[in-house]
Amino acid sequence: MEINNNHNQVNIYDVSAHAGVSIATVSRVLNQSDKVAEKTRNKVLASIKALGYQPNVFARGLGLGSMKTIGIMVTDASDTFLAKCVYHAEQELKNHGYSAILTCTGEDLSSKKRSLKGLLSKQIDGLILIGSSYAEENISDQDYLRKAAKSIPVVLINGRMDGEGIYCIYSNDFEAMFQTTSALLEAGRRRILYLYWADSYSGRQKLAGYRAAMGAAGIRVDDRYLIKAPKELASIDACLREQLAAMPDTLLHGQSNPVYASGKDRDSASHTGKNTLSIAYPFICPVDAVIGAEDIFAVAALKLAQEYGVLVPDQIQIIGYNNSILSQCTMPELSTIDNHCADMAKGAASILIRVIEGEQVPQETMVPCRLVQRGTYRLSERTAALST
Amino acid sequence: MEINNNHNQVNIYDVSAHAGVSIATVSRVLNQSDKVAEKTRNKVLASIKALGYQPNVFARGLGLGSMKTIGIMVTDASDTFLAKCVYHAEQELKNHGYSAILTCTGEDLSSKKRSLKGLLSKQIDGLILIGSSYAEENISDQDYLRKAAKSIPVVLINGRMDGEGIYCIYSNDFEAMFQTTSALLEAGRRRILYLYWADSYSGRQKLAGYRAAMGAAGIRVDDRYLIKAPKELASIDACLREQLAAMPDTLLHGQSNPVYASGKDRDSASHTGKNTLSIAYPFICPVDAVIGAEDIFAVAALKLAQEYGVLVPDQIQIIGYNNSILSQCTMPELSTIDNHCADMAKGAASILIRVIEGEQVPQETMVPCRLVQRGTYRLSERTAALST
DNA sequence: CTGTTAGCGCGTTCAA
DNA sequence: TTGAACGCGCTAACAG
Numbered sequence: 150m151e152i153n154n155n156h157n158q159v160n161i162y163d164v165s166a167h168a169g170v171s172i173a174t175v176s177r178v179l180n181q182s183d184k185v186a187e188k189t190r191n192k193v194l195a196s197i198k199a200l201g202y203q204p205n206v207f208a209r210g211l212g213l214g215s216m217k218t219i220g221i222m223v224t225d226a227s228d229t230f231l232a233k234c235v236y237h238a239e240q241e242l243k244n245h246g247y248s249a250i251l252t253c254t255g256e257d258l259s260s261k262k263r264s265l266k267g268l269l270s271k272q273i274d275g276l277i278l279i280g281s282s283y284a285e286e287n288i289s290d291q292d293y294l295r296k297a298a299k300s301i302p303v304v305l306i307n308g309r310m311d312g313e314g315i316y317c318i319y320s321n322d323f324e325a326m327f328q329t330t331s332a333l334l335e336a337g338r339r340r341i342l343y344l345y346w347a348d349s350y351s352g353r354q355k356l357a358g359y360r361a362a363m364g365a366a367g368i369r370v371d372d373r374y375l376i377k378a379p380k381e382l383a384s385i386d387a388c389l390r391e392q393l394a395a396m397p398d399t400l401l402h403g404q405s406n407p408v409y410a411s412g413k414d415r416d417s418a419s420h421t422g423k424n425t426l427s428i429a430y431p432f433i434c435p436v437d438a439v440i441g442a443e444d445i446f447a448v449a450a451l452k453l454a455q456e457y458g459v460l461v462p463d464q465i466q467i468i469g470y471n472n473s474i475l476s477q478c479t480m481p482e483l484s485t486i487d488n489h490c491a492d493m494a495k496g497a498a499s500i501l502i503r504v505i506e507g508e509q510v511p512q513e514t515m516v517p518c519r520l521v522q523r524g525t526y527r528l529s530e531r532t533a534a535l536s537t
Numbered sequence: 538m539e540i541n542n543n544h545n546q547v548n549i550y551d552v553s554a555h556a557g558v559s560i561a562t563v564s565r566v567l568n569q570s571d572k573v574a575e576k577t578r579n580k581v582l583a584s585i586k587a588l589g590y591q592p593n594v595f596a597r598g599l600g601l602g603s604m605k606t607i608g609i610m611v612t613d614a615s616d617t618f619l620a621k622c623v624y625h626a627e628q629e630l631k632n633h634g635y636s637a638i639l640t641c642t643g644e645d646l647s648s649k650k651r652s653l654k655g656l657l658s659k660q661i662d663g664l665i666l667i668g669s670s671y672a673e674e675n676i677s678d679q680d681y682l683r684k685a686a687k688s689i690p691v692v693l694i695n696g697r698m699d700g701e702g703i704y705c706i707y708s709n710d711f712e713a714m715f716q717t718t719s720a721l722l723e724a725g726r727r728r729i730l731y732l733y734w735a736d737s738y739s740g741r742q743k744l745a746g747y748r749a750a751m752g753a754a755g756i757r758v759d760d761r762y763l764i765k766a767p768k769e770l771a772s773i774d775a776c777l778r779e780q781l782a783a784m785p786d787t788l789l790h791g792q793s794n795p796v797y798a799s800g801k802d803r804d805s806a807s808h809t810g811k812n813t814l815s816i817a818y819p820f821i822c823p824v825d826a827v828i829g830a831e832d833i834f835a836v837a838a839l840k841l842a843q844e845y846g847v848l849v850p851d852q853i854q855i856i857g858y859n860n861s862i863l864s865q866c867t868m869p870e871l872s873t874i875d876n877h878c879a880d881m882a883k884g885a886a887s888i889l890i891r892v893i894e895g896e897q898v899p900q901e902t903m904v905p906c907r908l909v910q911r912g913t914y915r916l917s918e919r920t921a922a923l924s925t
Numbered sequence: 926c927t928g929t930t931a932g933c934g935c936g937t938t939c940a941a
Numbered sequence: 942t943t944g945a946a947c948g949c950g951c952t953a954a955c956a957g
Binding site for chain 1: 952
Binding site for chain 3: 550560563595
């Protein structure tokens with residue numbers, strides 16, 4: 150029964166021998182070619198099943214020049230937002246018969262390049278970039294991607310980038326931030342703190358939206374209200390305290406909540422979600438609203454506000470970004486802007502596959518954002534329709 | 538200069554022609570063979586650079602039977618905990634020159650099987666299973682994995698499974714839960730609610746630890762204190778309310794915090810993190826401690842407690858699991874058990890690679906857990922040393 | 926409808 | 942130290 154095959158893996162020759170046909174015929178039934186008689190097809194199918202034959206993808210890849218794999222680059226797959234994108238992108242790819250090679254690149258340009266190299270060496274059919282971090286501010290820093298895009302299609306999620314073979318799908322962050330900031334202004338807020346970290350494309354858009362809204366309202370943006378902090382709670386908290394301490398009439402010149410202050414460790418004190426005015430609000434707060442460029446920033450702000458007994462949203466309104474699970478873990482829950490990352494990720498995968506299969510696809514796709522209203526902020530009726 | 542090559546991709550023949558040597562020699566310099574003269578080596582290297590030659594992995598894979606890829610199966614890459622594992626596993630794999638094919642399988646057995654099939658068809662060199670969900674309770678449901686393990690090594694993170702070629706790395710969840718529950722009991726707590734969802738290996742261990750500790754203290758576990766709820770906040774919250782309502786002297790028979798109750802929407806009310814006893818504690822609480830099998834459960838419990846003005850940790854102590862970012866988003870922050878997922882994930886990748894490279898590796902590896910003490914609970918001095 | 930055969934690009938003997 | 946030649950398993954032209 151055995152014919153050639155020095156490895157133990159059964160190959161197409163074994164099948165052809167077993168079925169008494171040529172390898173070409175076997176190949177045909179494998180590739181759904183209809184030019185094969187029903188009878189022989191069944192014979193072959195039976196042999197395949199009998200021998201437990203599995204075609205060798207390397208050999209097939211060699212001939213076809215493709216193994217139907219897509220590379221996914223992401224700066225950090227453990228990030229709440231990015232992880233969600235990874236998930237949905239992979240699902241969509243799988244639905245179309247592609248598998249995903251994942252690589253976490255970090256923020257560093259050189260390691261991004263290294264990761265891409267690794268991916269390309271794997272002969273991927275396309276590339277998905279998750280996170281606007283890849284749309285480097287310095288245009289020439291994107292060149293390695295543009296170069297890659299000459300051989301395989303590239304889709305960027307949540308960022309914009311010019312170049313042949315580069316497709317982008319992003320949310321209208323500018324608009325979302327503009328509307329949100331405007332709404333806060335209309336509600337009478339003036340001292341709006343803006344917390345962020347990323348200088349990515351998306352990050353720049355958001356900040357620009359904030360600035361534009363302030364400008365439109367005739368308010369000069371005080372640089373002290375723009376706080377940039379690494380994306381960990383401890384760092385954000387530290388930056389916040391430092392910056393606030395430098396402000397006139399600062400929050401931190403007041404006394405912190407005695408309940409916290411009494412113990413050596415404030416976390417060990419008792420807490421409830423209750424509000425009270427029994428402890429006098431001991432200072433004039435230099436901040437009456439906070440916008441976080443991601444939910445984690447809003448969380449940090451909320452926690453600090455609560456520590457100092459500031460009433461949320463009465464005295465400070467807080468808005469996050471991404472509508473991540475974090476926004477539902479706080480008490481009150483965060484109002485946050487949902488940029489529909491699942492839609493973006495699925496869209497990205499779908500665009501990529503359509504391009505690979507030769508379809509004509511627009512290079513830019515925009516998905517709208519939506520304000521999710523929860524405890525830390527509410528739009529007035531008038532401005533409630535944010536989505537464009 | 539060009540010799541063959543109908544594709545545009547430059548191949549080893551192009552290089553050999555350019556360098557004036559045979560392809561065998563090119564292959565030798567590519568594979569670090571030392572049996573090549575320094576002079577020719579440089580000549581070849583120069584040609585490679587000049588032509589921008591990139592070896593074709595498919596061809597190499599065909600001959601070698603490997604493309605140095607590892608399959609990663611994960612039920613849900615967007616889950617906070619699992620995502621972190623994915624991240625660290627991928628990093629470690631990359632460090633060793635392997636790339637990761639990621640597939641999100643969901644919890645459904647048939648789709649797990651389908652995903653594995655897809656992975657195997659890609660001729661992966663090894664497989665990493667992230668999440669104890671793969672260690673199905675029904676042993677025969679693991680057979681598809683055991684079968685796979687006959688051809689490639691399989692490493693399971695956070696679960697246990699017997700089988701040749703199957704390696705496991707897990708944390709001592711039983712011990713952690715036993716110690717934690719015991720500590721709560723020693724602190725005088727008796728009505729300890731246990732919230733969970735997964736019946737995975739890890740989930741079973743945790744629950745067993747809880748039960749064992751209760752048993753050791755001579756306390757019968759009231760089934761009403763075991764609440765199983767899907768892993769979304771809304772679901773957990775709903776289950777909690779329903780179950781609590783069925784208890785005598787229930788929490789929910791009391792009045793909720795008037796501040797919340799006054800508005801149409803309780804989230805729109807003002808909040809601070811302050812505590813107050815000005816509103817009378819209106820009921821005898823049937824629960825004095827909560828253990829969540831994952832942080833999200835603890836978050837839900839904390840929020841509910843706060844909504845009803847229950848003092849945490851004075852009246853209810855709460856402990857989560859995983860030490861995820863969620864545990865730091867609440868106010869007070871959650872005490873939680875850290876199962877060191879980064880260590881497990883990195884360890885898994887490292888084990889897998891060592892096995893692939895022929896090393897002898899023990900089939901089971903255990904990493905200890907650690908209680909992270911934050912606001913919702915503190916161990917007494919005596920029991921503070923939890924890690925084994 | 927089916928079989929034959931020529932690559933696909935690279936590793937790897939075996940000779941030289 | 943180098944080169945010629947074969948094989949890896951499969952696809953796709955071409956011939957029948």
